[in-house]
Amino acid sequence: MTMKLKTDKLKVGFVGLRRGGGLVRSFAGHPRVEIAALCDLDTNSMSKMAGDFALNDQQLFTNFDDFVNAPIDIVVIATPIEFHANQSIAALESGKHVLCEQTAAYTLEDCERLVQAVRKTDRVYMMGENYCYFHYIREWKKIIQQGKLGKIVHAEGEYLHEIVDLLIDPQTGKHRWRYTRAPIWYCAHCLGPLLTLMDDRIVKATGVHSGKNIYPDEGLGFLDMEVGLFQTQKGSTIKILRSQVAPRHPEMIFYSLYGTKGFVENGREGGWGGTKGRLYIEGEMAKHPGAQVFDCPTIDVNAPAEALQGGHGTSEYYMVRDFIDAIDNHTQSPIDVARAMDFTVPGICAHEAAMKGGVWVDVPLF
Numbered sequence: 226m227t228m229k230l231k232t233d234k235l236k237v238g239f240v241g242l243r244r245g246g247g248l249v250r251s252f253a254g255h256p257r258v259e260i261a262a263l264c265d266l267d268t269n270s271m272s273k274m275a276g277d278f279a280l281n282d283q284q285l286f287t288n289f290d291d292f293v294n295a296p297i298d299i300v301v302i303a304t305p306i307e308f309h310a311n312q313s314i315a316a317l318e319s320g321k322h323v324l325c326e327q328t329a330a331y332t333l334e335d336c337e338r339l340v341q342a343v344r345k346t347d348r349v350y351m352m353g354e355n356y357c358y359f360h361y362i363r364e365w366k367k368i369i370q371q372g373k374l375g376k377i378v379h380a381e382g383e384y385l386h387e388i389v390d391l392l393i394d395p396q397t398g399k400h401r402w403r404y405t406r407a408p409i410w411y412c413a414h415c416l417g418p419l420l421t422l423m424d425d426r427i428v429k430a431t432g433v434h435s436g437k438n439i440y441p442d443e444g445l446g447f448l449d450m451e452v453g454l455f456q457t458q459k460g461s462t463i464k465i466l467r468s469q470v471a472p473r474h475p476e477m478i479f480y481s482l483y484g485t486k487g488f489v490e491n492g493r494e495g496g497w498g499g500t501k502g503r504l505y506i507e508g509e510m511a512k513h514p515g516a517q518v519f520d521c522p523t524i525d526v527n528a529p530a531e532a533l534q535g536g537h538g539t540s541e542y543y544m545v546r547d548f549i550d551a552i553d554n555h556t557q558s559p560i561d562v563a564r565a566m567d568f569t570v571p572g573i574c575a576h577e578a579a580m581k582g583g584v585w586v587d588v589p590l591f
């Protein structure tokens with residue numbers, strides 16, 4: 226395999242261009258990157274994007290097998306989750322570095338195959354859990370790493386996002402891939418940032434759901450609410466609440482972390498721009514009135530203007546930089562395959578536990 230000089234541009238190809246569109250724009254803003262190929266079954270959206278980057282017909286693909294063998298260095302995968310494992314493995318085996326959307330896979334067998342594929346190659350794999358890069362999460366990390374909250378003993382996450390139109394096409398009534406996606410399978414947006422802040426892993430999981438009261442006759446994706454309860458390797462506890470159908474508007478992503486010396490949480494106002502959070506540090510703040518209210522923005526105002534291209538504050542900007550740095554420096558990415566499993570596997574186990582009536586299951590560590 227030829228070694229790239231740092232002055233050479235890295236050629237990047239993208240498969241799946243809906244969410245993937247935000248990733249194309251985020252990569253395009255990186256000085257080391259050349260947008261070199263696109264792949265999607267939908268030729269309309271692909272042609273439009275090709276025009277933005279002056280790509281010719283040889284750089285556009287509807288067939289993944291042809292795309293993955295194109296002359297590119299990096300494959301960015303943003304297709305439905307059922308394709309992630311096979312497409313990541315094929316890309317790694319054809320010598321490409323991979324950034325794959327979350328979650329990494331739907332089944333433990335696919336997770337195992339993916340881990341083996343990454344270990345067999347010398348390529349960089351990263352799971353694109355961009356919520357770890359929200360500006361306020363990066364700021365909380367500094368507070369927690371300084372030990373200001375003591376040991377984190379309990380954390381909670383809530384991701385409530387009504388996306389019924391993404392489960393059933395409102396025009397045709399056709400079921401989309403999320404129709405059968407159990408809510409807690411998709412808990413990496415909560416678990417990723419929490420485990421990053423706690424520097425911890427999940428070892429046991431259980432789950433429970435409230436059934437289908439809102440949409441009684443639909444698929445697994447329509448469980449009203451699903452809760453995952455987790456035990457970590459360091460002995461802490463985590464609770465995560467998920468729904469993709471409950472009428473909770475605006476949508477909300479919420480995190481709280483309780484330490485031996487204080488707590489931090491963002492607000493439940495919802496929306497993507499940022500909320501008012503609360504921070505209490507014992508010894509630094511008075512017990513009355515207690516926590517200080519502070520801003521929790523998703524955007525880092527010190528980042529350049531192009532850092533907003535990804536769609537979720539400045540999260541994609543920093544994520545893409547970490548990924549390219551790992552390639553340039555021949556290091557593991559911050560969300561390498563083991564970490565991707567830490568964020569993916571507990572959700573699979575919690576749903577399995579919920580379907581068995583709330584038993585506890587051991588979560589395999591990869």
Ligand SMILES: NC(=O)c1ccc[n+]([C@@H]2O[C@H](COP(=O)([O-])OP(=O)(O)OC[C@H]3O[C@@H](n4cnc5c(N)ncnc54)[C@H](O)[C@@H]3O)[C@@H](O)[C@H]2O)c1
Nearest residue numbers: 241242243244245264265266267303304305306326327328
């Ligand atoms: N990190 C985030 O903030 C975030 C946000 C939204 C979606 N996502 C993730 O991004 C991924 C895609 O989600 P989406 O909402 O864009 O899904 P989507 O179904 O709306 O779009 C998927 C796109 O992939 C294309 N596609 C499907 N199968 C393909 C194949 N085999 N080969 C080539 N193209 C194919 C479709 O034509 C479509 O354009 C999922 O993994 C989802 O979890 C992440």
